[in-house]
Amino acid sequence: MPDFKNIAVVGGTSIIGQALIKNLLTTKGEFNAVILLTRDPDSKVSKELAALGAETRKITSELSAGAIPALAESLKGVDALVSVIGAGGHSDQVHLIHASVLAGVKRFFPSEFGIDLDLHAPSIPFVGAKVPIRQLLRSQEIALKLEHTFVENGYFLEGFFSPFFNWQISGTSVAVDIAGTGDVPVTVTLQADVARYLAEILRSDPAISRNKTLKFEGDRFTWNQARELVSNALIHVPGVKTSFSTTYTSVEKLEKRLETAQGHEWVQVQLLLATARGQGLLSHNHNKLFPSVKPTSAKEYVAGLVV
Known part of the structure; x- marks a missing residue:
């Protein structure tokens, strides 16, 4: 069984989120729990994922600072949290990070899945909201308590x-x-392939991806x-x-x-x-890892x- 036994996905009804959850559920008993964090457990997609074996946990509609205690409660027992939330919610991941620390989550995967952020973010304002997330995860305050993995895949x-x-x-x-x-x-990389790459990271030795940026190229x-x-x-x-x-x-x-x-x-x-x-x-990729x-x-x- 993988070291990450309880996996939670926020934004799990997205294309990548759905594909990731379905992939993690393909082998029965491989994980103790694959958890969908959702604002609407009664949505069609949420019910479909639950029928496949995903556990659904309802979270607040606003991922605000005031919601951190409730988010931490939803993350109890979670080993790794994968964020696949859309561009409009990138800055809200700050609160997901603090909630993860409170809940004792081991690893956080922020919603990035794009170009080389460290290299190009200064000249592309649209991706600027992702920069503070990386900075926070790399800060001494957080890094001592919560590991991270960044995944880049171009467009x-x-x-x-x-x-x-x-x-x-x-x-x-x-x-x-x-x-x-x-x-x-x-x-360029197909979203379903990004999901498969994420799944293999979660199945692998955590040291391979601990506090690293992995590049996957389709x-x-x-x-x-x-x-x-x-x-x-x-x-x-x-x-x-x-x-x-x-x-x-x-x-x-x-x-x-x-x-x-x-x-x-x-x-x-x-x-x-x-x-x-x-x-x-x-500039390069880590496809050979998986x-x-x-x-x-x-x-x-x-x-x-x-x-």
């Missing part, structure tokens, strides 16, 4: 080939607006190579017209847009700029996307 494969990244894919019609020259490589390519992947995957049916249009937006134009961008566009332009500047590429996790390639993903 999500599903997110890259989406309208958010200026792809419009519909049957035999494709349009893409490429950030920069299209010749800068970027790292695939890497340039925008132009991604364009070719999609083009080659298009089904050419006799008598059916296919179309593929490509435009390019320079770094200078993206930087100009960022000056006035707000909300959704503010986030989008920053992430597009990061791909064009080479900030979306992981060779059983075979990541999905971009070619495999795109083949299913355009069918």
